[in-house]
Amino acid sequence: MGLLDLFRSHRNKGTAAIAKERLQILVAHDRATRNQPSYLPQLQRELLEVIRKYVDVDMNSISVNYEQDETREVLELNIVLPEAVAPKGQ
Amino acid sequence: MARTIVITSGKGGVGKTTTSAALAMGLAQRGHRTVVIDFDVGLRNLDLIMGCERRVVYDFINVINGESNINQALIRDKRCDALYVLPASQTRDKDALTKEGVGKVLEDLGKSFDYIVCDSPAGIEHGAHMAMYYADDAVVVTNPEVSSVRDSDRMLGILSSKSRRAEQNQPPIREYLLLTRYCPERVAKGEMLSVGDVREILSLDLLGVIPESKAVLTASNSGVPVIMDQESDAGQAYSDAVARYLGEDLPHRFLEIKKKGFFSRMLGG
Numbered sequence: 464m465g466l467l468d469l470f471r472s473h474r475n476k477g478t479a480a481i482a483k484e485r486l487q488i489l490v491a492h493d494r495a496t497r498n499q500p501s502y503l504p505q506l507q508r509e510l511l512e513v514i515r516k517y518v519d520v521d522m523n524s525i526s527v528n529y530e531q532d533e534t535r536e537v538l539e540l541n542i543v544l545p546e547a548v549a550p551k552g553q
Numbered sequence: 554m555a556r557t558i559v560i561t562s563g564k565g566g567v568g569k570t571t572t573s574a575a576l577a578m579g580l581a582q583r584g585h586r587t588v589v590i591d592f593d594v595g596l597r598n599l600d601l602i603m604g605c606e607r608r609v610v611y612d613f614i615n616v617i618n619g620e621s622n623i624n625q626a627l628i629r630d631k632r633c634d635a636l637y638v639l640p641a642s643q644t645r646d647k648d649a650l651t652k653e654g655v656g657k658v659l660e661d662l663g664k665s666f667d668y669i670v671c672d673s674p675a676g677i678e679h680g681a682h683m684a685m686y687y688a689d690d691a692v693v694v695t696n697p698e699v700s701s702v703r704d705s706d707r708m709l710g711i712l713s714s715k716s717r718r719a720e721q722n723q724p725p726i727r728e729y730l731l732l733t734r735y736c737p738e739r740v741a742k743g744e745m746l747s748v749g750d751v752r753e754i755l756s757l758d759l760l761g762v763i764p765e766s767k768a769v770l771t772a773s774n775s776g777v778p779v780i781m782d783q784e785s786d787a788g789q790a791y792s793d794a795v796a797r798y799l800g801e802d803l804p805h806r807f808l809e810i811k812k813k814g815f816f817s818r819m820l821g822g
Contacts, residue, residue, distance in 0.1 A: 479743050482699050483750045490706045490754055497710045 499529045510540065518544060555663035558670050558798075559688035559726075561712075563704030565675030567696045568733040571769055572791075573672035574602045575780040576692070579795030581636035582780075585667040588627065591641035592684035593674035594650055600640045603630065604776025614642035617654035623661050632781070637666075650683045659687050677711060686717050690727045690798075692760060696734045697746040705730075706755055729760035731794060736765045737810045748808060761794030763787050764807040 507527040514520055524543040529536070560573040570591075577589035590613060591599035600606040605628045611621035616639075623639075630636035639662075642649070662669055673684035685691060691712050695705040712726050713719060719726075732748055739745035748762050768785030772778065780795070782788040786807050793803050 477743050479740070479746050479750065482746055483754065486699055486702050486746075486754050489703060493703075493706060494710070498714075 495528075498531055503527055503529060514542060520544065555666045555669050556689050557659060557663075557687050558668060558690045558692060559673055559685045560670065560692050560694060561673040561681065561685055561708055562675065562694040562701070563677060563681075563708040564696075564701045567694050567701050568763070568769075569675070569694050570598050570602050570672055571773065571779060572692065572694050572731060572733065572763075573599060573670050574778040575788075575791040576795055576798070577668075577670040578630075578633060578636060578778040579780045579792060580668050580670070580799075581630070581633045583795070583799070584635060586635050586665065587668045587670060588637040588639055588662055588666045589670040589672060590639040591672050592650070592680050593672065594641050594680055595643065595646070596674065597641035597643050599672050600628075600638060601776060602773050603638050603778065605630070605638055605640075606776070609640045612640045612642040613658070614649045616658055617649060617651065623658065648679070650680060652683065652686065655683050656687060677707065682711075682715060685712055685726075686715070688712075688716060688726050689718075690729065692729050692731050692798075693755075693757065694731050694733055695751060695755070697732060697736075697740070697748070697751055699746075702746070702751055702754055709755065709757070728757055729798070730755055730757035731760045731763065733763040734765045735762050735807070737808055741810055748805070759805065760797055761790055762805055762808060763790045763794075 507525065510527070511520070511522065511525050514525065520542060524545075526539075526541045528539040528541070530539065531537075558576070560569050560576065562569050570593075573589055577587050581587040589599065589603070591597050592613075593599070594614065597612075600609055608628050611626035613626065615621040616623050616626045627637040627639055630638065639658075659669060671684045671688065674680040693705045693708060693712075695701050709728060712728060716726055718724065730752065732751055735748065736745055740747045748759065752759055764786050766779075766785055766787035768782050768787045769779050772782055772785075772788075779785065779787050780791040783792065790807055793806060796803055
């Protein structure tokens with residue numbers, strides 16, 4: 464290995480590690496969404512509309528997860544309320 | 554009862570047809586009556602890789618449509634008596650590949666063969682779906698490269714939900730990973746995903762690792778399945794994969810950098 468190669472290999476070092484990390488995130492996300500019922504995005508939107516009538520939350524503070532194992536299905540709804548909860552209209 | 558194996562990947566150009574030809578030849582060389590079917594309607598290539606392109610008279614679609622019987626369409630391999638090729642149609646549209654038609658042909662073939670190898674087209678469209686629908690086993694051909702790994706994972710999802718086994722609540726398709734175009738040198742430099750990385754991401758049983766090899770192009774140039782080139786690393790790696798598929802427990806080879814001999818080092822090869 465020449466001196467030039469040493470510099471070159473230093474520059475390229477770790478792109479495989481980057482690829483692996485990106486893929487792990489992507490594949491985990493793909494798998495999570497793969498088996499979800501198709502109504503989930505709509506459900507999330509409508510829930511958000513109802514909650515917004517009472518509390519100011521944005522799209523990112525609500526998550527709807529669906530999990531399935533052999534015996535049961537779990538629909539998990541997670542809403543992060545803003546710190547100072549000021550009811551609307553007051 | 555024949556076992557139906559689909560060779561699939563999602564992504565194109567990763568080595569599905571090379572693998573189909575090699576595995577089918579490997580199984581046949583071990584005495585198993587094997588037929589390899591090209592599902593890539595409109596873009597057939599298996600006949601070229603198998604070296605029987607000039608002997609195609611009838612094809613898969615002709616059989617499905619009842620324009621020829623199965624024995625007229627099957628091409629017997631000249632090198633191995635146990636091996637037959639069923640070519641795809643080059644001209645007709647893909648919709649001719651119906652679920653019922655494919656099912657009927659596979660059922661007929663199942664009476665006289667031990668293994669049916671289905672060479673899937675790229676993508677996740679109709680042809681790919683038909684190739685995997687009746688499968689008992691799936692070989693997911695993957696390159697150590699981000700888009701190929703992602704597409705393979707996508708294909709795994711389809712195998713577990715859209716196959717006949719899934720629809721009829723039968724035991725799921727057995728899925729195997731075959732990693733192709735592997736360069737140990739680049740893995741050592743951290744430039745390429747390692748076999749461990751890909752297995753970890755896809756969590757699949759590893760059927761084999763085929764090293765990047767000049768022998769693959771040489772073999773396809775002359776229409777000889779690369780498994781017949783037992784001098785080559787790729788040919789040996791495919792033989793190992795066939796043995797593993799049949800239940801032998803072999804260590805994986807060609808994962809380490811080849812040690813250069815004295816002369817090749819001196820000559821800078």
